[in-house]
Amino acid sequence: MTVTGPTWEYDGYRPEEERLRESLCTLGNGYFATRGALPECAADDVHYPGTYAAGCYDRLTSEVAGRRVENEDMVNLPNWLALRFRPAEGDWLRPDTTPVAGHHQILHLDPGLLERRTDYGLPGGGTLQVHQLRLVHLADPHLAALRTEFTVEGRTLGLEAEAALDGSVTNSGVARYQELDGRHLTRFDTGTAAPGTVWLSCHTRTSDMRFGLAHRLTANFPVTHANEAHRAVQRVSLHLTPGRTVTVDKTVALHTSRDPAIGDPLHAAVERVEAAPGFDELRASHATAWEQLWRRTALEVPGEAGSILRLHLFHVLQTLSPHTADLDAGVPARGLHGEAYRGHVFWDELFVLPYLNLHLPEVSRALLHYRHRRLDAARHAARERGRRGALYPWQSGSDGREETQQLHLNPRSGRWLPDHSQLQHHVGSAVAYNVWQYYEATGDTDFLHGEGAEMLLHIARFWADSATYDPALGRHRIRGVVGPDEYHDGYPGADTPGLDDNAYTNVTAAWVLARALDLLNALPEPRRRELTDGIGLEEDEPDRWEDVSRSLYVPYHDGVISQFDGYGDLAELDWDGYRRRYDDIRRLDRILEAEGDTVNRYKASKQADVLMLGYLFSASELRALFGRLGYHLDDRTWAATVDHYLHRTSHGSTLSGLVHGWILARARRADAWAFVQEALRGDIADLQGGTTGEGIHLGAMAGTLDLVQRGLTGLETRGGVLSLDPVPLPELSSYGFPIRYHGHWGVHLRLRSGLLEIAVPASHHSPIGVRLREQVIPVVPGETARLVLPE
Known part of the structure; x- marks a missing residue:
């Protein structure tokens, strides 16, 4: 089994690293993903072979700290990966109980394959070499396959192999959730279909989703069936002679009751696995699908940074592939790679969609549809607070209600504490921003004037209704919220949570209101009348939006x-x-609470908050926004603001290094690289101290891609023109990438040696207007523009 191309590799077996490796070696296709666990190992304190399907949630109630707490989780599905082996009448071989003479794991990025080689020392002498390749098929999102090659050295061996679909799984992959009920699957049934095929079906306990899995085992020895209550099992007895390799292939199909165009998920899974070709053919079509996807999305960056960026892109695409466009699913903050945050959707599409917009816009549109389908739930949430418009939840899952936990555990103190993060109402501004960014990148007026307009206007309405006028200030204020920082959720000693006039919240609310007014003015009159009649927009509301958008208070x-x-x-x-007393102060809030203190007393932030404004908006946009609000924001004030928070941030989120690196690359590039490196290494080095093993940080991974695509190039898609304002970052001075812009496929940008090239493929589309600083030039399809960058 020869595989070539870029790889991510681990050598030697280290139990303490296994959870991290499992996350970073996850394979997926946008429909489902499986962690990179060893097939012979069941879930325990070291291993966690989780499988997750996009958008599949279940809700359970648990007793925690004397309270009944309801949580919705992304469900850990039956383990299709299970394949264990043992010498005849011996014990099952596992790396934790059997001597391991060698172990090597290789993630092959280009063809989307995970390879492992392990040499087990055998009782009585000799060595069993286990070589495996696995894939989660990118062309057919319902298929996965595992090839296992066994070779014995030193003696003849009778080997029993057992492959299973194991339904005895729970959601137990995050230690701090152990007190919560994680038994989501019920009503199991197993059976045998055609010769060589077994199946398992089950349901979720409350959402009543149905899952059907089937697998086919192929070997040159007789295969037997031994189904159990929660496990569909096949066994094969192998006869191994020294130096001769015996191959066992396991092909699996997965369907859920959420799938379109099927009758029953079990019937669909059985049919699909029976029709599936052999491993070699599956591998070839899988590699072709990956080749096509890389062609549309890949960044060309040399060196170590380029290798890490390719790994990041690999995991983004495994979570959000073209198959996602057919699903009702959002952007899970930790990918389909683990159970942290219970698989919930936060604001991470704010960091993900800007990259997808210019490569896979159909996926971006589907993710925005996820938000639109939950618009009614957001409107209901606003009404519950006595406001009009739409209040999107900080955490969401299946149906759009607020899924933020009521309590969270501080592992340092062991105490369960109230969680007020649902006061992060700024998630609505993120939804609106994504609607606008998608439109600017694609020119999709059908979406903007349809579902996009509905979301944007309802979010604007919520902000206008949330603002109260303070005659003493002569300005509008938004009270009782929590900003992106998350550490500060109330004033010291206050009886009620929430803060007043979070600058990020107020400025982005003003931006939303201004864009909503622009949209109302630009809509065709019949559509404008439909919208205003449909939402009951009162005659005086646009005037109020105008007033609030110019008078929201920004404190200094x-x-x-x-x-x-x-x-x-x-x-x-x-x-x-604190740095002297603790090795790591990223989670300063937990440290202070364990000491009986609170971070609410201090000028100390978890992550970028005010500085997020410099991430979302270019310098000219931000100046204009502040000018609209009646404030003068010059370079000196912004530089002082950057310095102030730079020295008062603990970077307790993987997003923090990304945002700081982005801002410093454009404001003070000498200090940028340290933060860019932290963003690049956040997951691969597990800088957050064990969190990557619970799932990768999807927003940070996608954000590093966009750092090159938009941050370093200064690329903006405003006003139907591609604007560019590159900044030289010595450590990332040469790069290139294709984009899809306003119907043009494969527009290629490349920067090197002070020269910017823009190649537009031949087509019948209109020329692309490209602005470099103040100069605008048209680039005709079929031509390449070469622009010398100003010093």
Whole structure:
């Protein structure tokens, strides 16, 4: 089994690294994904072979700290991967109980394959060499396959192999959730179909989703069936002679009751696995599908950074592939790679969609449809707070209700604490921003004037209704929220949670209101009348939106933008002291709570908050936004604001290094690379201290791709023109990538040696207008423009 191309490799068996390796070696296709666990190992303290299908959730109620707590989880599906083996009448071989003479794991990125080689020392002498290749098929999203080659050295061996579909799984992959009920699957049934095929079916306990799995075992020895209550099992007895390899192939099909164009998921799975070709043919069609996808999406960046970026893109595409366009699914913050955050959807599409917009716009549109289908739930949430419009939840899952937990566990203190993060109402602004960015990148007016307009206007309406006028300030204020920082969820000693006038929330709310007004003015009159009649827009509302968009309060202190009103009155933290006392202060909130203190008392942020404004908006846009609000934002004030928060942020989120790297690349590039490196290494080095083993951080991975695509190039898609303003970052000075822009496929941008090339493939489309600084030139399809960058 020869495989070539870029790889991600691990050598030697290290139990303490296994969860991290499983996450980073996950294989998926946008429909489902399976962690890179060893097939012979069941879930325990070391291994966790989870499989997750996009959008499949179940809700259970647990007793926690004397309270009944309801949680919805992305369901861990039956383990299709299980394949164990043992010498005849011996014990099952596992790396934790059997001597391992060698172990090597290779993730092949280009063809989407996971390879492993393990040499087991055998009782009585000799060595069993196990060589496996697995794939989760990218062309047919319902198929997966595992090839296992056994070779014995030193003696003849009788080997029993057992392949199973194992339904005795739970959601137990995150230690701090252990007190929550994780038994989501019920009503199991197993059976045998055609010769060589077994199946398993089950349901979720409350959402009543049905799952059907079937597998076919192929070997040159007789295969027997031994189905159990929760396991569909096939066994084969192999006779191994020294130096001769015996191959066993396992082909699996998975369907759920959410799939379109099927009757019954079990029947569909059995039919699909019976019709599936052999491993070699599956591998070939899988590799072809990956080749096509890489052609549309790949970044060309040399060196170590390029290798990490390719791994990041690989995991983004495994979570959000073209198959996602056919699903009702959002952007799970931890991918389909683990159970952290219970598989919920936060605001991470804010960091993901900008990359997808210019490569896989049909996927971006599907992810926005996920939000639109939950617009009624968002409107209901606003009404519950006595407001019009739409309030999107901070965490969502199946149906759009707020899924943020009521309590969260501090592992340092062992205490369950109230969770107020659902006050992060700024998620609505993220949805609106994504609607606008998608339109600017694609020119999709049908979407903007349809579902996009409905979301944008309802979100704008919520912000206008949330703003209250303060005559003493002569401005509107938004009270009782939590910003992106997340550490600060209330004022010191306050009885109620929430903060007033979070700068990020207020400025983005003003932006939403301004875009909603632009949209109303640009809509064709019949569509405008439909929308305004449909949502009951009152005659005076646009005037109020205009007023609020120009008068929202942005607090300042000491010449810098305040994170929220009153931030300047908080105490300074002894940062050096805490760094001396603790190895890692990224989760400063947990450290302080365990000491009986609270981060609410200090000027200390978990991640970028005010500085997120510099991530979302170019310098000119941000100046214009502040100007609309009646504030003068010059370079000196922004630089001082960057410095202020740079020294008061613990970077307790993988998104923090990304945002700081992006901003510093454009504001103070000498300091940017350290943060860019942190963003690149966040998951591969598990900088958050064990969190990657619970699932990768999808927003941060996608954000590093966009850092090259838009951050370093200054690429903007505003006003039907591709604007570029590259900044030289010495460590990332040469790169290229294709984009899909306004119907043009494969527009290729390349920067090297102070020269920017833009190649537009031949087509019948209109020329692309390209702006470099103040100069705009048309690039005709079939031509390449070469622009010398100003010093």
